[in-house]
Amino acid sequence: MVNRLSSDLNINDRWVLDRLSAWARCESPSSDAAAVNRMHDLVLADVAGVAGIAVERIAGRDGIGDIIVLRSGRQAGGGTLLLGHVDTVHPLGTAAGKLPVRQEGDLLYGPGLYDMKGGVLCAILALIDHARRGCDAPVTCLLSPDEEIGSPTTRALIEMLAIGRARALVLEPARTGGAAVTARKGVGWFDVAIEGIPAHAGTHHADGHSAIREACRQIPLLEQLTDYARGTTVSVGEISGGSAKNVIPGECRFSVDIRVTSAAEAMRVEESLAALQVVDQRTTMRRSGGFNRPPYEKTAGTKALFAEAVMLAQPLGIDLHDVPMVGGGSDGNFTAALGIPTLDGLGVEGGGAHTWQEHCLISSVLPRAALVAALCDC
Structure with a gap:
């Protein structure tokens, strides 16, 4: 696959491997606010000092970690809302036990890499690319601490940030073959x-x-x-x-x-x-x-957004397709229910979500980050 992120990012698959390995070792179960916040610290270290990115850190409540909101562009109406989460289902000690962080060819194993630290990295790279190119299109990225437990502290903020957006892009993991998600139960x-x-x-x-x-x-x-x-x-x-x-x-x-x-x-x-x-x-x-x-139904707006993504994916070597409505929910359900065109499953390829075999494809990160960046420019 082709990486068409801005060349001055100076990153490659080796950089991706190192970054995701460190993120996987920084375990962040939803129930441990301190662990989630340590993971946020690692993410924020990658955007620290990047001109054009504004950082807002909202203190957690009810025993749940902080919420991170990152902004780039002129912050007028419309634009893109990126959604990701740093919390995982795996308890502390998983990386030292049943799911050690390890590379096997193009596969990187580790807790939360597929669902969805790999997708968070795609969002961060797209946002940095957007800022460094000085794009005007408004982009807001929300990183949640509690998606895996139903988003009790973030739902209201997600819905508030979604109002008036042209699109919402959700960095949950891709389905088999890199497929996107356009509807959820x-x-x-x-x-x-x-x-x-x-x-x-x-x-x-x-x-x-x-x-x-x-x-x-x-x-x-x-x-x-x-x-x-x-x-x-x-x-x-x-x-x-x-x-x-x-x-x-x-x-x-x-x-x-x-x-x-x-x-x-x-x-x-x-x-x-x-x-x-x-x-x-x-x-x-x-x-x-x-x-x-709420149900995330495939509206005309989401169909149009998906068609746009298919076109933008082709030069990146991604043959993008979607899957029938899936049974699992995501934060995309909230934006779709508000009538915002929503495209989900834009994160990394891989498999084994929530299991001892969870892994992502290292080679999928940069092309999919480039696709997200291209969609943010629309």
Whole structure:
């Protein structure tokens, strides 16, 4: 592939290898604010002193790391919003244990490299290139500390920064063969709590009203909302309850994961969840949660943005294509739901996201950074 970033960046695949290796060793699980902030420090070291890039660091809250906002260009209306995250799912110690940082040919293994420190590097290189060429087009880059846990502290800022933008480019990893993402399902996370009446299982069994038994009635009703033809899935992924083996259980809790393809389908499923009634009238049921990420549908604006990206990718040796709507969410769901043309999956090629085999292709970084830079110029 061809690298067409500004020649004065003076970088190559060796530089990429060294930088990403250091970033992978700087582990940054979402739950560890200090670790996330150390990763931010490394990123900011690469933009320090670059003329034309303004840095804003927003202090973290609720035990979550800082948010970084970088700006280049004249900062008028329109322009591009770049979205990335430095948090990962891997706990501290992964690089010293099950996923050591290592190179095998063009593959670089390490925690968070594919999802998505490689994509963050693409964004940073594109932003530096944009600034050094003195481009006027406004570009804002937000680096999140909490995308892997649903973006609880960054969603509002992402939506605020997205308003009025011409496009949003999301540096989540590329799909197989370097494919981009142009649509994602909406994601709903709900918790259901059932309270029954506890009783001694041996001496007062008839006095008890089992919360677990009621949960076992409700769970099939929920999972029956799955409709593959509509692209809807409903799954109960965690369940807990009871206090002892000889006690009729007085409480039971379970979590529900919902994926939908449209806002209308999200409403249908949410209404069905709200309409569920307990069978045992001596038990009660409480529901909480909601749709954490709205559906990201492939609009006419996103189709046009993708067509533009295909054209810009060709001189870089990238045969860009997209994939059908994917089940996992990203921060692109927020921008797409606001009507902003959104192109996702622009990060590095690789595989093994969230596993002990996570890796990226070293050779994919510079061409994909060049593609992001070209899109920022539009």
